[in-house]
Amino acid sequence: xxxxxxxxxxxxxxxxxxxxxxxxxxxxxxxxxxxxxxxxxxxxxxxxxxxxxxxxxxxxxxxxxxxxxxxxxxxxxxxxxxxxxxxxxxxxxxxxxxxxxxxxxxxxxxxxxxxxxxxxxxxxxxxxxxxxxxxxxxxxxxxxxxxxxxxxxxxxxxxxxxxxxxxxxxxxxxxxxxxxxxxxxxxxxxxxxxxxxxxxxxxxxxxxxxxxxxxxxxxxxxxxxxxxxxxxxxxxxxxxxxxxxxxxxxxxxxxxxxxxxxxxxxxxxxxxxxxxxxxxxxxxxxxxxxxxxxxxxxxxxxxxxxxxxxxxxxxxxxxxxxxxxxxxxxxxxxxxxxxxxxxxxxxxxxxxxxxxxxxxxxxxxxxxxxxxxxxxxxxxxxxxxxxxxxxxxxxxxxxxxxxxxxxxxxxxxxxxxxxxxxxxxxxxxxxxxxxxxxxxxxxxxxxxxxxxxxxxxxxxxxxxxxx
Amino acid sequence: xxxxxxxxxxxxxxxxxxxxxxxxxxxxxxxxxxxxxxxxxxxxxxxxxxxxxxxxxxxxxxxxxxxxxxxxxxxxxxxxxxxxxxxxxxxxxxxxxxxxxxxxxxxxxxxxxxxxxxxxxxxxxxxxxxxxxxxxxxxxxxxxxxxxxxxxxxxxxxxxxxxxxxxxxxxxxxxxxxxxxxxxxxxxxxxxxxxxxxxxxxxxxxxxxxxxxxxxxxxxxxxxxxxxxxxxxxxxxxxxxxxxxxxxxxxxxxxxxxxxxxxxxxxxxxxxxxxxxxxxxxxxxxxxxxxxxxxxxxxxxxxxxxxxxxxxxxxxxxxxxxxxxxxxxxxxxxxxxxxxxxxxxxxxxxxxxxxxxxxxxxxxxxxxxxxxxxxxxxxxxxxxxxxxxxxxxxxxxxxxxxxxxxxxxxxxxxxxxxxxxxxxxxxxxxxxxxxxxxxxxxxxxxxxxxxxxxxxxxxxxxxxxxxxxxxxxxxxxxxxxxxxxxxxxxxxxxxxxxx
Ligand SMILES: Cc1ncc(COP(=O)(O)O)c(C=O)c1O
Numbered sequence: 019x020x021x022x023x024x025x026x027x028x029x030x031x032x033x034x035x036x037x038x039x040x041x042x043x044x045x046x047x048x049x050x051x052x053x054x055x056x057x058x059x060x061x062x063x064x065x066x067x068x069x070x071x072x073x074x075x076x077x078x079x080x081x082x083x084x085x086x087x088x089x090x091x092x093x094x095x096x097x098x099x100x101x102x103x104x105x106x107x108x109x110x111x112x113x114x115x116x117x118x119x120x121x122x123x124x125x126x127x128x129x130x131x132x133x134x135x136x137x138x139x140x141x142x143x144x145x146x147x148x149x150x151x152x153x154x155x156x157x158x159x160x161x162x163x164x165x166x167x168x169x170x171x172x173x174x175x176x177x178x179x180x181x182x183x184x185x186x187x188x189x190x191x192x193x194x195x196x197x198x199x200x201x202x203x204x205x206x207x208x209x210x211x212x213x214x215x216x217x218x219x220x221x222x223x224x225x226x227x228x229x230x231x232x233x234x235x236x237x238x239x240x241x242x243x244x245x246x247x248x249x250x251x252x253x254x255x256x257x258x259x260x261x262x263x264x265x266x267x268x269x270x271x272x273x274x275x276x277x278x279x280x281x282x283x284x285x286x287x288x289x290x291x292x293x294x295x296x297x298x299x300x301x302x303x304x305x306x307x308x309x310x311x312x313x314x315x316x317x318x319x320x321x322x323x324x325x326x327x328x329x330x331x332x333x334x335x336x337x338x339x340x341x342x343x344x345x346x347x348x349x350x351x352x353x354x355x356x357x358x359x360x361x362x363x364x365x366x367x368x369x370x371x372x373x374x375x376x377x378x379x380x381x382x383x384x385x386x387x388x389x390x391x392x393x394x395x396x397x398x399x400x401x402x403x404x405x406x407x408x409x410x411x412x413x414x415x416x417x418x419x420x421x422x423x424x425x426x427x428x429x430x431x432x433x434x435x436x437x438x439x440x441x442x443x444x445x446x447x448x449x450x451x452x453x454x455x456x457x458x459x460x461x462x463x464x465x466x467x468x469x470x471x472x473x474x475x476x477x478x479x480x481x482x483x484x485x
Numbered sequence: 486x487x488x489x490x491x492x493x494x495x496x497x498x499x500x501x502x503x504x505x506x507x508x509x510x511x512x513x514x515x516x517x518x519x520x521x522x523x524x525x526x527x528x529x530x531x532x533x534x535x536x537x538x539x540x541x542x543x544x545x546x547x548x549x550x551x552x553x554x555x556x557x558x559x560x561x562x563x564x565x566x567x568x569x570x571x572x573x574x575x576x577x578x579x580x581x582x583x584x585x586x587x588x589x590x591x592x593x594x595x596x597x598x599x600x601x602x603x604x605x606x607x608x609x610x611x612x613x614x615x616x617x618x619x620x621x622x623x624x625x626x627x628x629x630x631x632x633x634x635x636x637x638x639x640x641x642x643x644x645x646x647x648x649x650x651x652x653x654x655x656x657x658x659x660x661x662x663x664x665x666x667x668x669x670x671x672x673x674x675x676x677x678x679x680x681x682x683x684x685x686x687x688x689x690x691x692x693x694x695x696x697x698x699x700x701x702x703x704x705x706x707x708x709x710x711x712x713x714x715x716x717x718x719x720x721x722x723x724x725x726x727x728x729x730x731x732x733x734x735x736x737x738x739x740x741x742x743x744x745x746x747x748x749x750x751x752x753x754x755x756x757x758x759x760x761x762x763x764x765x766x767x768x769x770x771x772x773x774x775x776x777x778x779x780x781x782x783x784x785x786x787x788x789x790x791x792x793x794x795x796x797x798x799x800x801x802x803x804x805x806x807x808x809x810x811x812x813x814x815x816x817x818x819x820x821x822x823x824x825x826x827x828x829x830x831x832x833x834x835x836x837x838x839x840x841x842x843x844x845x846x847x848x849x850x851x852x853x854x855x856x857x858x859x860x861x862x863x864x865x866x867x868x869x870x871x872x873x874x875x876x877x878x879x880x881x882x883x884x885x886x887x888x889x890x891x892x893x894x895x896x897x898x899x900x901x902x903x904x905x906x907x908x909x910x911x912x913x914x915x916x917x918x919x920x921x922x923x924x925x926x927x928x929x930x931x932x933x934x935x936x937x938x939x940x941x942x943x944x945x946x947x948x949x950x951x952x953x954x955x956x957x958x959x960x961x962x963x964x965x966x967x968x969x970x971x972x973x974x975x976x977x978x979x980x981x982x983x984x
Contacts (some may be wrong), residue, residue: 020835021767022847023929029847032854032930041846044853044870047716048748056842062746063616070578076834077827081587083602085595090585094594097818103589104510106543112580115561116554121570121770125893125903126968127961131557132772135550138499141982145536151977154773155630160818168673195818202791202814206639206674248954249529278522278531293818300589302827303603304819305628306775318975324773327971337963341971347631347669348908352678357669360629360763364771371550374499375509377540386514386522393525394517413529417833426597439594462516 019069072430090436091464092468095273095417095455097193098304099296107298107371111364118364126339128393133338136326139370143310146276148283152312153323155366159271159293160199162309163239165322165356166267166289167200171209171321172355173265183236189214189255191223191245193407194444215302220409224258231262239267243275250411252285272296275415277385289313298372299365308362319345322356342398384458388416392456398469404476408451417455422476426451433466435468495552500979504538511545518618535836537982556962558902563933568874568905569712571742571764579767579828588827592818599803605801607795610830617841618758618781621751624790625779626821630739633759633778634670639813640757640782641704643789654703660689662713662913667706667737669925676703687713687867694726704733710740710872711907725852735798739822741765743849743873746842756783766829777825789813847871847926851933855922860936860942866914879919887954889918899939
């Protein structure tokens with residue numbers, strides 16, 4: 019019997035010890051007419067179980083009907099990025115079962131491994147974001163942004179008891195997946211979400227932002243680099259929110275950018291959230307990876323999620339333990355700051371290993387390589403007849419938008435190139451636009467091939483205008 | 486142990502062993518021209534100094550984590566009867582198959598043609614979960630049980646809003662024994678929570694329930710089997726009471742391990758339920774996550790499920806349906822924790838029809854075996870046939886001033902991970918400390934007998950040498966932490982990381 023070790027003889031022995039005749043007697047609380055009769059094939063229509071060999075074949079059969087980033091010269095991002103993941107990460111987090119087959123460290127004496135890595139993970143997120151407190155992880159970047167909104171509302175309820183602050187502002191071009199998740203949570207919580215559009219330079223329209231930031235707003239979020247790849251002017255966002263005193267939430271889908279760019283802490287953000295996949299996590303169609311969540315110290319007691327603190331044991335020895343559990347659902351129930359219980363710890367461990375394996379200087383170099391390759395791609399693709407850079411004067415990190423012609427995907431696929439993500443569904447007037455993503459994995463040869471293939475595909479076609 | 490004064494670097498934090506200039510990974514030579522950062526980034530503000538990440542070599546990095554690994558109990562090394570968490574064995578094939586590039590490098594923005602096998606897998610898994618739930622529609626998007634709960638309540642809310650009852654149905658009834666996520670979710674979803682006190686035997690008080698529900702009730706969230714490890718005998722009546730006032734019945738199916746293949750929640754009259762794939766279907770718990778919390782819903786709620794919906798077309802191809810007007814939207818980016826879904830699928834494919842049923846039978850058999858074997862030494866909270874777990878209390882031990890916490894810590898000395906002791910909360914167990922034991926079906930009778938022997942020994946030690954328990958554990962690197970200090974004087978990062 020797969021995964022069950024007891025033999026029939028042992029089962030009989032155990033039933034006798036319990037004092038029942040059959041296993042069925044253990045389910046007397048289920049009304050007899052509802053109990054599934056296994057002899058009736060019309061109930062519980064599941065296939066026959068398969069052994070390891072068969073299921074391996076089955077999965078390989080399914081994978082034969084797929085392609086992955088490794089099958090192409092690959093230029094897609096938009097929230098999940100085709101990074102290199104060191105073998106060290108998989109060996110510790112996936113193949114060594116000490117972490118993967120443990121659970122929430124409720125008993126610190128036999129969970130110091132987990133508690134220590136969470137503490138180290140929190141420390142690395144603090145280092146990246148420049149904020150003083152970070153939690154043990156959220157589900158993903160999008161739900162972390164939704165939780166930041168919920169937390170902002172809780173902070174506002176305490177801070178401005180007399181004011182009705184009910185609006186959350188999404189400033190500039192946010193990843194549409196994030197916006198959808200935020201709106202779903204806002205709907206159910208009765209909050210209003212207002213978008214401030216990106217201006218012609220791809221950055222937040224500052225005039226519109228100032229207008230939107232009324233005293234009805236409890237928090238404003240800015241994604242940087244934003245969905246169009248453009249790095250936002252965070253100082254301007256911070257200045258704009260001063261009058262309304264709204265909280266400032268920084269968000270990114272590419273935390274590797276924090277190796278180089280002004281940190282949320284430096285920019286005056288209250289909360290920083292983002293997607294952790296680019297830090298040592300596999301793509302898996304978008305998950306599991308994790309959302310990171312950091313904040314200023316003053317907001318600690320309103321933070322969602324698990325938090326680990328250094329403490330001492332009864333002999334005065336340094337040790338690590340879960341802290342501030344009175345924020346959490348298992349203690350506080352309906353008054354908890356969030357309902358999160360199971361999080362994405364193992365993915366946070368991966369991020370920690372990844373960050374340490376690159377290290378202080380390596381992580382900067384990694385980001386610098388990305389910038390250099392992105393600049394090269396901008397130059398190469400921008401030079402193709404029929405291709406125009408959409409935001410040529412705005413700063414970008416790892417992604418940028420080109421204007422070419424619609425429907426190029428098929429032509430490029432023939433050359434084993436998966437070009438940038440078509441943006442036609444993202445908004446009006448974006449027909450023929452593509453969001454191109456670069457990582458350290460992208461080679462010069464691939465970029466050259468992309469440029470050549472674009473040139474061939476666009477031969478004779480005029481540049482479609484953006485508007 | 487004599488104290489040594491020589492610090493083992495393996496005991497230090499990564500940040501503390503960092504040495505300027507040390508490296509593990511190296512980049513290939515840059516194959517494009519170098520750029521000037523300031524110029525390339527067009528004056529965008531840069532951070533003032535690099536993030537102070539640790540600088541370590543590969544050997545020390547690996548040794549650090551292998552050393553931490555030894556400070557962890559885990560299912561592969563320890564019996565781990567942590568109640569309510571279903572710490573069953575996680576077959577190795579799960580991770581081996583998942584580690585292939587077809588999964589690890591599957592980007593969510595690949596063209597539809599490249600995703601066919603993945604969508605097929607999702608459609609198949611939805612099918613399995615539909616069959617086990619007896620409900621006609623499933624979404625795989627929620628990332629964990631609590632997000633499944635949130636999704637379920639969002640769906641219920643959207644349903645009532647369309648019926649014009651969104652403003653009036655503001656309450657969710659929740660038994661006092663419910664898992665903490667239930668009331669937390671209901672409150673975050675904007676509902677008022679109404680607590681339903683359980684009967685002394687742990688079951689739902691039907692008269693009390695009737696008195697609490699009405700046109701203001703949106704629904705009830707019931708965990709079945711409950712966190713007391715008991716099957717609710719009156720599920721059908723409960724569903725009738727709720728439907729009688731036009732409300733919905735939500736079943737927290739985190740404990741499906743006990744009833745999968747035995748009874749289908751849909752047949753009880755349940756309208757929405759969530760699964761915890763990390764419990765029931767062997768997604769490893771990952772030191773706290775990730776998991777996956779799909780929900781199954783009745784037909785009238787299907788239109789509200791999150792997008793996209795994976796679909797099998799008539800011609801045998803697969804696609805993603807985003808055009809669903811009534812959908813609540815998205816609760817998680819892309820497709821949820823797809824990697825976790827893959828593992829659950831591999832597992833369910835191996836179980837098949839017989840295996841699903843057999844898991845429930847053996848999980849319940851193992852729990853009841855522990856119940857009867859230990860009921861003389863430890864008080865069983867409700868001594869009737871239990872489901873997948875059994876809740877003992879420390880009532881007998883308390884006479885010697887030994888409490889659930891002490892029993893838990895003493896178990897560590899025997900290399901057994903403690904049971905759950907932080908809930909059900911004391912108001913549910915009449916002030917007695919709960920010890921919730923969930924052996925799961927994958928443990929053998931020998932392991933259960935070992936546990937029984939250890940627990941009996943602990944009961945004896947309680948009477949004869951309580952200090953032994955008070956001072957436990959005895960052979961761990963740290964003992965009885967100052968957890969109050971962790972909350973009153975929190976130190977949440979290594980100071981070096983901010984320098
Ligand atoms: C009964 C019950 N309900 C809900 C949950 C919440 O699930 P998750 O931790 O996956 O969010 C859990 C698990 O912790 C549980 O045991």
